[in-house]
Amino acid sequence: MVDITKRFVDVVANDKVSFSLFPNEVCALLGENGAGKTTLMNILFGYYLCDSGEIRIYGRIVRLGSPKDAIAHGISMIHQHFTLVPSQSVLENAMIGVEGGFFLDKKKARKRLLEIEKQFGLDLDPDAMAFTLTIGQQQKLEILKALYREAKILIMDEPTAVLAPIETRELFATLRTLVDNGRSVVFISHKLNEVMEISDRILVLREGKNVAERKKSETRVQELASLMVGREILESLQCSDSAAGNTVLQLKNLRVRNSKGVVALDGFSLDLREREIVGIAGVSGNGQTELSELLFGIRRPEEGSIVLDGKEVPGGSPSAMIRAGMARIPEDRISTGVCMDLSVMDNMILVDHCREPFSKLGLINGREIRSWVLDRVRDFQVKTDGVDAPVKSLSGGNLQKVILARELAGQPKIIIACQPTRGLDVGAMEYVHQAILRQKERGAGILLISDDLDEVLLLCDRVIVIYEGRIMGELCSDGIDRERIGLWMSGVA
Amino acid sequence: MMADIFSASFITGLIGATLRMSTPIILATLGEIITERAGVLNLGIEGIMLFGAASGFLATLATGNLWFGILMAALSGVLLALLMSFLAVNLGLSQHVAGLGITIFASGLAMFIYRKAVGSPVVPPTVHPFSPLAIPFLSDIPFIGESFFKQYFLTYITWALIPLVSIFLFRTRFGLRIRTMGQNPFAADTVGVNVNRTRTICLAIGGALFGVAGAFLTLAHQNMFLIDVVGGRGWIAIAMTIFGNWNPLMGSLGGLMFGFLDALQLRLQSVGIHLPIHVFLMIPYLMTIVALVGVSRKATVPAGLLKPYRREEKGG
Numbered sequence: 042m043v044d045i046t047k048r049f050v051d052v053v054a055n056d057k058v059s060f061s062l063f064p065n066e067v068c069a070l071l072g073e074n075g076a077g078k079t080t081l082m083n084i085l086f087g088y089y090l091c092d093s094g095e096i097r098i099y100g101r102i103v104r105l106g107s108p109k110d111a112i113a114h115g116i117s118m119i120h121q122h123f124t125l126v127p128s129q130s131v132l133e134n135a136m137i138g139v140e141g142g143f144f145l146d147k148k149k150a151r152k153r154l155l156e157i158e159k160q161f162g163l164d165l166d167p168d169a170m171a172f173t174l175t176i177g178q179q180q181k182l183e184i185l186k187a188l189y190r191e192a193k194i195l196i197m198d199e200p201t202a203v204l205a206p207i208e209t210r211e212l213f214a215t216l217r218t219l220v221d222n223g224r225s226v227v228f229i230s231h232k233l234n235e236v237m238e239i240s241d242r243i244l245v246l247r248e249g250k251n252v253a254e255r256k257k258s259e260t261r262v263q264e265l266a267s268l269m270v271g272r273e274i275l276e277s278l279q280c281s282d283s284a285a286g287n288t289v290l291q292l293k294n295l296r297v298r299n300s301k302g303v304v305a306l307d308g309f310s311l312d313l314r315e316r317e318i319v320g321i322a323g324v325s326g327n328g329q330t331e332l333s334e335l336l337f338g339i340r341r342p343e344e345g346s347i348v349l350d351g352k353e354v355p356g357g358s359p360s361a362m363i364r365a366g367m368a369r370i371p372e373d374r375i376s377t378g379v380c381m382d383l384s385v386m387d388n389m390i391l392v393d394h395c396r397e398p399f400s401k402l403g404l405i406n407g408r409e410i411r412s413w414v415l416d417r418v419r420d421f422q423v424k425t426d427g428v429d430a431p432v433k434s435l436s437g438g439n440l441q442k443v444i445l446a447r448e449l450a451g452q453p454k455i456i457i458a459c460q461p462t463r464g465l466d467v468g469a470m471e472y473v474h475q476a477i478l479r480q481k482e483r484g485a486g487i488l489l490i491s492d493d494l495d496e497v498l499l500l501c502d503r504v505i506v507i508y509e510g511r512i513m514g515e516l517c518s519d520g521i522d523r524e525r526i527g528l529w530m531s532g533v534a
Numbered sequence: 535m536m537a538d539i540f541s542a543s544f545i546t547g548l549i550g551a552t553l554r555m556s557t558p559i560i561l562a563t564l565g566e567i568i569t570e571r572a573g574v575l576n577l578g579i580e581g582i583m584l585f586g587a588a589s590g591f592l593a594t595l596a597t598g599n600l601w602f603g604i605l606m607a608a609l610s611g612v613l614l615a616l617l618m619s620f621l622a623v624n625l626g627l628s629q630h631v632a633g634l635g636i637t638i639f640a641s642g643l644a645m646f647i648y649r650k651a652v653g654s655p656v657v658p659p660t661v662h663p664f665s666p667l668a669i670p671f672l673s674d675i676p677f678i679g680e681s682f683f684k685q686y687f688l689t690y691i692t693w694a695l696i697p698l699v700s701i702f703l704f705r706t707r708f709g710l711r712i713r714t715m716g717q718n719p720f721a722a723d724t725v726g727v728n729v730n731r732t733r734t735i736c737l738a739i740g741g742a743l744f745g746v747a748g749a750f751l752t753l754a755h756q757n758m759f760l761i762d763v764v765g766g767r768g769w770i771a772i773a774m775t776i777f778g779n780w781n782p783l784m785g786s787l788g789g790l791m792f793g794f795l796d797a798l799q800l801r802l803q804s805v806g807i808h809l810p811i812h813v814f815l816m817i818p819y820l821m822t823i824v825a826l827v828g829v830s831r832k833a834t835v836p837a838g839l840l841k842p843y844r845r846e847e848k849g850g
Contacts, residue, residue, distance in 0.1 A: 089845075127837075
């Protein structure tokens with residue numbers, strides 16, 4: 042790809058970017074969110090058309106007008122959000138688009154799929170419905186889909202963002218097998234350690250421009266970090282050490298069922314004190330979501346009790362939780378954190394709208410709200426076109442700032458933060474971490490539920506590992522043993 | 535009276551009428567299932583059926599050829615469906631608004647061209663309608679032959695279409711593509727399927743079926759055009775699509791049920807039960823609502839339904 046330029050309405054996403062890929066290599070495309078990595082690869086995939094520049098494959102100039110053209114040239118892309126049809130089987134998902142013949146020949150397709158599975162060591166039952174697959178298996182299916190289309194070049198957009206550590210290891214092994222079998226992989230990421238682990242060559246993008254290209258053997262994590270961010274970044278966070286205070290949240294022997302009626306948490310007990318961050322670590326899908334829903338008051342416990350600040354609160358009432366001084370940072374900020382079509386102002390006042398002075402006699406006082414929201418936007422450095430702009434126009438990091446501003450406004454005693462930095466770039470991640478630590482210094486008790494083990498270890502005073510809804514063990518921050526945590530996360534006591 | 539209801543002739547007549555009455559519903563339901571499986575809700579169905587009823591009738595009135603009327607009805611259905619496609623697929627407008635707009639527009643247009651063509655005579659003009667086609671030998675089977683094998687040709691076609699549409703959706707590559715884009719258009723696009731073009735084709739197929747379903751009413755079921763000839767059958771087809779969980783076999787079963795109730799209420803009227811006629815007219819609709827309440831809670835809506843597909847919305 043030479044001199045690729047792509048503009049969206051008013052932003053230049055790629056500015057004369059060049060990119061090359063050689064056979065049998067993993068090339069990482071490194072950059073912060075919004076650096077133009079995904080856009081560049083979407084152009085290679087024919088999903089977007091570039092405004093200028095040219096693409097050559099095996100030396101020949103090609104025009105990629107749609108994914109169909111790209112697939113014909115052996116290029117497949119696995120998007121961050123999977124493109125599977127949940128209600129169809131693995132086989133149907135794999136064969137769509139390259140069925141061959143008028144009638145579906147499932148027998149032949151199955152044979153071919155099984156051959157590919159065998160060659161690359163990807164085990165999936167062709168008849169399993171896609172919605173029954175774990176995230177890791179779904180990703181395998183996406184890889185199978187690409188191989189089924191005889192892809193020579195595989196583009197993976199932030200493939201590890203949704204994976205547990207073990208799944209990531211499996212993925213990397215798969216990528217190695219692919220490369221050994223003559224395929225090439227583009228690995229889009231902003232995670233430095235992973236980039237260093239898997240790639241042969243690294244291309245750094247920043248603000249839509251080429252910044253640098255390095256061979257793995259010739260660079261270090263620190264260099265890549267400063268290339269990516271454009272400045273030196275802080276490596277550690279500082280927090281004044283202070284003893285934890287009184288217990289603010291107490292969970293006793295909780296038992297919760299998920300939406301499918303399966304027990305998701307069992308015998309779950311936990312104490313959270315003032316000026317303390319407790320981390321819940323574990324592979325995703327082991328009860329974290331249900332725990333957060335329980336604490337938010339949107340799921341009822343079957344057994345057990347929740348004691349907030351010394352008082353027992355009934356389960357299943359979000360407003361009781363808010364009244365008791367709980368701030369909630371949900372794991373899926375887009376679907377549960379904000380209303381995408383409402384303005385920044387409306388979203389920020391969602392929690393506080395019904396108290397004085399924002400509401401009198403049931404009427405909303407717009408002027409009070411506006412000035413309050415303006416203060417918050419300034420304090421939290423939310424980058425927006427004004428408080429009336431719909432939040433869907435904001436970047437992920439700024440969306441999270443809106444949620445933080447809303448939830449932390451009332452000086453909460455307890456903060457439940459779920460995956461607070463999922464999908465955020467390094468800069469925004471740092472911001473969120475600082476904000477959490479400031480809340481701890483202020484005296485809040487914070488429960489951090491995160492799939493990102495590094496984040497948990499960085500921030501927490503105590504780490505609790507859960508597996509299949511049960512607590513496997515607990516460690517204090519001064520006695521951290523990664524090996525042990527890893528074993529606990531995979532269910533080995 | 536009870537003796538009347540349980541007589542052999544009553545029952546053979548009832549079965550025969552059930553098959554007749556369900557023909558337009560099943561045709562329209564099949565069309566709507568194909569359309570919705572691709573991710574487009576076509577609320578223009580009621581209007582397109584009425585327009586098909588009018589254009590088919592007028593074409594036959596002018597030429598005396600019934601099959602020419604059916605052809606015209608199918609064609610006009612396709613044209614209106616393409617308009618729907620332009621609004622809802624290409625422009626990406628709300629499928630609800632576009633569909634209801636088409637229904638209102640097509641209904642008005644149907645009445646307009648009908649008046650333009652025939653004026654306002656005291657006695658509405660009629661055509662010589664389709665006559666039932668007795669299948670040799672089979673129709674001679676006592677009892678069954680009378681009910682099942684003395685039907686309109688269009689009814690036979692409709693019954694043949696049920697398994698054909700089913701095979702098309704679940705056993706062919708086009709079917710797989712259609713189902714995929716109805717669930718996740720992005721997935722279809724990324725494997726090289728042209729989402730909007732396929733949606734347009736599905737709408738066109740559906741439109742043709744709607745048009746023919748309408749023409750069945752004026753060229754077979756009756757022999758004249760009336761403004762209320764469709765009488766909500768388009769909406770019933772939408773309901774049957776949900777009732778059948780977007781499955782052609784189940785949807786057709788729903789259509790059959792409606793046809794049965796429609797046939798039953800007509801027959802009960804003629805047997806001479808003394809109730810206002812409106813009570814009888816209400817029965818099929820009432821039962822449809824009851825059936826929907828029971829079934830639709832378990833229905834799984836195609837996830838891509840109602841969502842226009844756009845590629846270049848935002849950069850990554």
